[in-house]
Amino acid sequence: MQKKKAIITGITGQDGAYLADLLLKKGYEVHGIKRRSSLFNTDRIDHLYQDPHENGVQLVLHYGDLTDSTNLIRIIQQVQPDEIYNLGAMSHVQVSFESPEYTADVDGVGTLRILEAVRILGLTDKTRIYQASTSELYGLVQEVPQSENTPFYPRSPYAVAKMYGFWITVNYREAYNMYACNGILFNHESPLRGETFVTRKITRAVAKLYLGMQDKLFMGNLDAKRDWGHAKDYVEAMWLILQQEKPEDFVIATGVTTTVRDFIRMSFSEIGVEIEFKGSGVDEKGYVKSISKPECPLQPGQEVVAIDPRYFRPTEVDLLIGDPTKAQTKLGWKPKYDLPALVKEMMAADVELFRQEKLLKDNGYKVLNQFE
Ligand code: NDP
Ligand code: GDR
Known part of the structure; x- marks a missing residue:
């Protein structure tokens, strides 16, 4: 049987590192998109690195950026992935108030670029897409606990950009029959978490x-x-979301707030x-x-x-507490x-x-x- 191929945008981030590890252990060929940086930026995945000169390399890194359609199309065409995990983002809520336009471009339009690349390349029947959506979408408290049915009220340029990412994913699923899903993940942390969160x-x-x-x-x-979980548990949920018969959106949370x-x-x-x-x-x-x-x-x-x-x-999100019932029931997901x-x-x-x-x-x- 042919190995499954996955592309991970944001592979150098916290979740990208845990997900790459998980997919490699599951036997995938993993392709990561990393940004060019003036210093090395692969600390979190150096232990997974494989020398491209060896045979049978399972982890391949490509230079790329979510603001550049041409390179996303080229990488997706070259890899012909079974799954794409779109984790790349300007992910800091407070920083998004400083760089709102860039955040909209990467976190909002970047999601469109991935979906559109898959459509342009005629891969809609082959490639499944996971979009890293967020509990920040709930923003100003409408109800607790927050579930897949709770209305959104984003409270930062980050959350507004992610709201576009959420809905464009739903729209491409409905318009083009694509297997594209949102994981609405509540805060998840680890020793690999960025130092300013x-x-x-x-x-x-x-x-x-x-x-x-x-x-x-x-x-x-x-x-x-915040409803804080461990990133290791949450990347498992990302994978499960793409293994279902039908594409759907899921809240991933612990149900406990602190x-x-x-x-x-x-x-x-x-x-x-x-x-x-x-x-x-x-x-x-x-x-x-x-x-x-x-x-x-x-x-x-x-x-x-x-x-x-x-x-x-400038505007705060006071209270997040997620209801993971759907993930528990349909995915069989339970945090360790x-x-x-x-x-x-x-x-x-x-x-x-x-x-x-x-x-x-x-x-x-x-x-x-x-x-x-
Ligand atoms: P990190 O900030 O740790 O990682 C973000 C990743 O995105 C990094 O690899 C970063 O690259 C990359 N990136 C940033 N800008 C671009 C760009 N323009 N083009 C391509 N890649 C880019 O985030 P997490 O791992 O914590 O989160 C992963 C995803 O999940 C993000 O989309 C985040 O918004 C979302 N999310 C996170 C939650 C959490 O609690 N952690 C909860 C819900 C959603 P570099 O290393 O070069 O900076
Ligand atoms: P958040 O995470 O905004 O929820 O976004 P962060 O850890 O930055 O803040 C959580 C809460 O802590 C309060 N806070 C502080 N935050 C920071 N960073 N620094 C401080 O000194 C500080 N003091 C208090 C904040 O005001 C906030 O209420 C994270 C990111 O990973 C997003 O990408 C993701 O989508 C959401 O979690 C779910």
Whole structure:
């Protein structure tokens, strides 16, 4: 039997890395689209890299960009994929307020470019398409928990661009009978999460506080509530969505919501520190209440969390909590991780990362920087 071929846009991102790993383990030939960058940008998939000079290579990387139809058409024509996972995006909500037009081009029109490429190339009967849609579509709370039937009310240029991506996927499915589906994924995290998303920002900072490498963590809105899962579980759902008889859209979530404040508490608790918050609004601060690990350099009463209003968004999404019933029933999908297990894994990874950095520094070695 011929190997299945998949294209992943956004293969260098968090989800791209986990999905590439999953598909390779399932025996796929995986083609990833990566952007040209002035520095190497393949850290997350270097362990999967295969030398193109060898025979039987299963992972192939192509240069490309979602803003360039010509190159998307060429790659899709060359690969003739069974499945395309469109994960590439300008994925940071706050940054989308700074770069709204670029975000619309990549996240909105980029989705159209993929769908149209498949149509132009006459692959509508062969190629199945997964579109990385998001719980940000729900935006301003209309109902909870949010399901496939909850109306959308996007609250950022990112979410509005993704709304176009969602509906153009539905439209191509209906207009051209394409197998094209949206996964409406709620927030999912991991040790590979980008450093400026809230969970990773917190676990990195708490690890550095524990190792005496940082004094304080500056945060935005601590009241925001998110339904956080593990990226490893969520890429499994992406694959399942494309294996169904009929193309449909699915919500993927844990059904549990937690405040940013509680995520901070849970992260500190991994280093044996209990935190108490005092004050409100921009004056809220987090203090060390107790410490159970003697090696921890923090002191009771020390201020370790403060608010910096620069991290507030012009319009915020206050509450996300997903209803994964359809995915559980039709896909048989069930996450293996809960939030405590996710926080534990992320904290352990960041403590290890900075322990290595500190060890080098403490012994007179520089952390490698090729420019110095
Ligand atoms: P990341 O930000 O980690 O990865 C985004 C990927 O898209 C990177 O590989 C990035 O490349 C690539 N990319 C950015 N701009 C372009 C472009 N112009 N052309 C081609 N590729 C581009 O995101 P995640 O892995 O977390 O998310 C994957 C997808 O799922 C995204 O579409 C995101 O919006 C969506 N999503 C994510 C959720 C989450 O909680 N993680 C939840 C719901 C949806 P480079 O490495 O070069 O920057
Ligand atoms: P989100 O993720 O916007 O939900 O989008 P992010 O982790 O950036 O923010 C979550 C919540 O935390 C609040 N917050 C802060 N956020 C950041 N980044 N930095 C801070 O200092 C901070 N302080 C408080 C935010 O205001 C927000 O309410 C993610 C992305 O992966 C999207 O691509 C994806 O579509 C959605 O999740 C589902």
